Amino acid sequence: MSVTVLVVIVSVSLQVSHYATCACLSDKHQYPTFFRTIPSDQFQADALAKLVKHFGWTWIGAIRSDSDYGNNGMASFLQAAHREGICVEYSESFYRTHPRSRIQRVADVIRRATAVVVVAFAAAGDMRILLEELAREPSPPRQWVGSEAWVTDSDMLRFNVCTGAIGVGIQRSVIPGLRDFLVDxxxxxxxxxxxxxxxxxxxxxxxxxxxxxxxxxxxxxxxxILKLQSQYKDTSQLRITNMVYKAVYAIAHAIHNVVCKEANSTTLWCDRDTKMKSSQVLSQMKRVNFSQNGYHVSFDANGDPVATYELVNWQKSKSGSIELVTVGQYDASLPTGQEFSINKNITWAEGDTQVPVSVCSQSCPRGTRKVLQKGKPICCYDCTSCPEGEINNKTDSTDCFPCPKEFWPSAKRDICLPKPVEFLSYDEVLGIILATFSVGGACLAIVTAAVFFRHRATAIVKANNSELSFLLLFSLALCFLCSLTFIGAPANWSCMLRHTAFGITFVLCISCVLGKTIVVLMAFRATLPGNNVMKWFGPLQQRMTVVFFTLIQVLICTLWLVLSPPFPIKNLTTYKERIILECALGSAIGFWAVLGYIGLLAMFCFVLAVLGRKLPDNFNEAKLITFSMLIFCAVWITFIPAYVSSPGKFTVAVEIFAILASTFGLIVCIFVPKCFIILFRPEKNTKKCMMSKNI
Structure with a gap:
């Protein structure tokens, strides 16, 4: 649009323009007496940028007239587009007088570009030259967004290449009486x-x-004139004329406010002979505030009106011609995000009813983040999945965020879900198997005790120290059952019970085995002439030995529980994606002291059993104890590295397995051979056979 102005002069210093849109005229330092009824190009540039943003276009091309109107308007648009996060693939200028090669180059840029939307801030004469060039060799479908200088020009509607174009236009108005005046x-x-x-x-x-x-x-x-077929009679599309209409009325209101005074609340006195000063009219122009013909008229501090535009769309009619259709309004005075009101369907490029997509990169979904492509604008990026342990619940985000400690990302990494809690439970196969063996082992110990009790008067039971045997079977049953405390969700009581029960029952078990081993050795020595050693290791001493060794373990466990007992914890470090419920040792020294004491007794018992394994008596248990202690020591030696290296609930499973394996080793090696003789070879269960050299 030209910066030529319609100047209405009241004295020499007041100017009101209906046509000048240059943003430079808003500078009150240079143009203190300038007013206009048409919005400046700054408002138009902002409106076009918000229009582009409104439809989600972030990747556009830009062309402009190589003139003050095009260059200044496009500069304002590019600044507004940058604020809205819009990227420009190219920005080309041209003018109607440029050689055709220059126009062809601009047309080729439009054809080759990937941006679907083209914003044109150009005069109608310049756009006509460019569109004629594009019509010679049509480009891929382009969505045109135009400034009011060409998008509302009825002469431009003949270019089908711009079907679906959308832009802003000066508001139309039907001026009362104008048509009648023209035709009369x-x-x-x-x-x-x-x-x-x-x-x-x-x-x-x-x-x-x-x-x-x-x-x-x-x-x-x-x-x-009434018979004349001409646009002359059509006064429904008056846009610039409406600006003239408002400008005249604005001056009239300013003059009226100078010459007329209120005599009282109901009377207005006007002195038509008053000599007006330009400063008076200028002062009143700044205060102008009225409505005329359905439009509000006022000026801001820069002499600009409130920026309101029509949204216009090029739509094909039923006859196939292109019509200019008003589809909405733009009001810059409304709150951010509410400036646009669209009240009609919009036709897009090539008559499509769907809003075209014009982006450099597709939107990054939730669970991914944007990574800018090197050397390209911020609208061009790649979508990469969030790192392990992080999520993103927004689209087109540049950052991912870690989940809280007890949460873990979903498979799509768009939300944080509570981590599954893992522990060895009775509901899973491994827990059921271990619990079954625990209960089965306890039942085996009880059945063995019942067999021994039923045949307590037989030689083999009497020869193997029945009192210690029953106490050993009782302790073995407790060892089997104590493994059940390791299954299930850890609690304060279960963490303390499982380790102390395990430590005490095993010491009780090993003490009984140790007592039986000592009895074997003492019994052999008692058979030597003149040796009366068994009187120092009778039933009372055997009981005292078991109690003494067990009390030491009880003392160790008591100190452990008092000073730093085991407690349940949520292990968040072994596995990132789940929580392991387990028992912390509290004091590692206490735990290893309990194990170390058991190991010390087992080694002592093993050494004594080895020493007595070749004693000649058939009732000698030293051989059986040697095998049982060998199994016991092998199990617990291999337990240590397995315990340290096993993750999560398998640590507990390894501990239970060690308990069951060593306990089964004891009961099988020590009691199964005897039960076999008692139940299936009763002829050998006699004192004579026990005293024989060979069975």
Missing amino acids: LSPAQVAASPVLTEFWEDAFNCRLKRRASTDKITCDGTEN
Whole structure:
């Protein structure tokens, strides 16, 4: 649009323009007395940028007239687009007088570009040249967004390449009485206006007065404008004319406010002979605030009106021609995000009803983050999955965020879910198997005790120290059952019970085995002539030995529980994606002291059993104890590295397995051979066979 202004002068210093849109005219330091009724190009640039953003277009092309209007307007648009996060693939300028090669180059840029949306801030004459060039070799479908200078020009509607174009336009208005005035003009009134004279003579192909250089006939006064097929009679599309209308009324209101004063609350007194000063009219112009013909008129501190535009769309009619359709409004005075109101369906490029997509990169879904492509604008990026342990619950985010400690990302990494809690439970196969063996082992110990009790009077039971045997079977049953405390969700009581019960019952078990081993050795020595050693290791001493060794373990466990007992914890470090419920040792020294004491007794018992394994008596248990202690020691030696290296609930499973394996080793090696003789070889269960050298 030209910066030529319609200037209405009241004295020499007040100017009101209906047509000048240059943003530079808003500078009150340079133009203190300038007002206008048409919004400046700054508002238009902001409106176009928000329009592009409104439809989600972030990757656009930009072309402009190589003139003050195009260059200044596009500069303002690019600044506004940058604020809205819009990226520009290319920005080209051209002018109607440029050589065709320059116009072709701009057209080729549009054809080759990946941006679907093209924003054109250009004058109608320049756009006509470019669109003619594009029509020669059509480009892929492009969605045109236009400034009001060309997008509302009815002469441009012949270019089908721009079907679906959308842009902003100056508001239309039907000025009351204007059409009647135009169609009722007499030839004499027309002849008084050079503009109307030219129109009249062109429309009717006649001349209103004789001219030397014309061959037209003289108008005879019978010409009828009502019969004329011309846009002259169409006053429904008056945009710039409406700005003139508002400008005239603005000046009229300012003058009225200078010459008229309120005499009282109901009377207005006007002095038509008042000599007005330009400063008075200027002061009143700044205060102008009225509505005329359905439009509000006022000026801001820069002399600009409130920026309101129509949203216009190029739509094909049923006849196939392109029509300019108003589809909405833009009001810059409304809150951010509410400036646009669209009240009609919009036709897009090539008549499509779906909003076209114009982005450099597709939107990054939740669970991913944007990574900018090197050397390209911020709208061009790749989508990469969030790192392990992090999520992103927003689209097009540049960052991922870690989940809280007890949460873990979903498979899509878009939400944090509570980590599954893992522990060895009775509901899983491994827990069921271990619990079954525990209960089965306890039942085996009870059944063995029942067999021994039923045959307590037989030689083999008497020869193997029945009292210690029953105490050993009782302790073995407790060892089997104590493994059950390791299954299930850890609690304060279970963490303390499982380790102390295990430590005490095993010491009780090993103490009984140790007692039986000592009895074997002492019994052999007692058979030697003159040796009365068994009187120092009778039943009372055997009981005291078991109690003494067990009390030491009880003392160790008591100190452990008092000073730093085991307690349940949530292990968040072994596995990142789940929580392991387990028992912390509290004091590692206490735990290893309990194990170390058991190991010390087992080694002592093993050494004594080895020493007595070759004693000649058939009732000698030393061989059986040697094997049982060998199994016991092998199990617990291999337990240590397995315990340290096993993760999560398998640590507990390894501990239970060690308990069961060593306990089964004891009961099988020591008691199964005897039960076999008692139940299936009763003929050998006699004192004679026990005293024989060979069975």
